[in-house]
Amino acid sequence: MNNVVxxxxxxxxxxxxxxxxxxxxxxxxxxxxxVIGIEILEGAVNLFLIALGYVKGAYxxxxxxxxxxxxxxxxxxxxxxxxxxxxxIGVAVSALMLxxxxxxxxxxxxxxxxxxxxxxx
Amino acid sequence: xxxxxxxxxxxxxMIGAFMALLRVFFGPSVPDxxxxxxxxxxxxxxxxxxxxxxxxxxxxxxxxxxxxxxSYVGTLAIARYLQGGLE
Numbered sequence: 138m139n140n141v142v143x144x145x146x147x148x149x150x151x152x153x154x155x156x157x158x159x160x161x162x163x164x165x166x167x168x169x170x171x172v173i174g175i176e177i178l179e180g181a182v183n184l185f186l187i188a189l190g191y192v193k194g195a196y197x198x199x200x201x202x203x204x205x206x207x208x209x210x211x212x213x214x215x216x217x218x219x220x221x222x223x224x225x226i227g228v229a230v231s232a233l234m235l236x237x238x239x240x241x242x243x244x245x246x247x248x249x250x251x252x253x254x255x256x257x258x
Numbered sequence: 259x260x261x262x263x264x265x266x267x268x269x270x271x272m273i274g275a276f277m278a279l280l281r282v283f284f285g286p287s288v289p290d291x292x293x294x295x296x297x298x299x300x301x302x303x304x305x306x307x308x309x310x311x312x313x314x315x316x317x318x319x320x321x322x323x324x325x326x327x328x329s330y331v332g333t334l335a336i337a338r339y340l341q342g343g344l345e
Binding site for chain 2: 197201
């Protein structure tokens with residue numbers, strides 16, 4: 138039982154991060170904190186992808202100056218490429234969300250989501 | 259794992275990083291937390307170098323160099339914000 142938890146520890150951390158991120162998105166009223174919650178969700182997804190490609194005792198998938206025992210003993214590179222794409226998309230999305238937050242603050246004078254609910258011209 | 263002594267040194271550095279993390283959690287004021295994060299960055303750079311030596315991969319040292327540069331920029335941004343220098 139303990140061994141199962143230790144082997145799957147990255148996935149347990151992913152579940153905790155997902156819980157924290159969804160709680161932050163659902164129950165926080167400050168828009169900046171909602172953006173931080175979405176960032177936590179992105180971190181959870183990235184950790185999940187990286188943990189999917191892990192092989193026990195394997196080496197980083199780089200052939201430059203790799204030791205000879207790393208031959209045919211490397212972690213999966215495809216989830217790492219997916220994670221790189223996901224990180225770039227996450228940075229773009231967070232920049233857009235923060236720009237929207239700045240505009241909302243200039244327009245409404247507050248960042249409270251319950252006060253900016255009504256659209257005003 | 260080529261060299262276990264580097265791995266043990268990295269574990270000791272990570273214990274120090276955990277203590278810096280306690281300062282970040284329980285720091286009563288914001289500058290305390292910033293100093294805690296700065297200490298944590300330096301210790302993580304040391305841990306990265308030691309782990310690169312422990313796993314005998316030279317390419318991991320490059321990541322430590324880049325992280326040292328970026329953590330300096332991050333600490334500088336927070337310090338400038340706390341000083342009231344933005345806008």
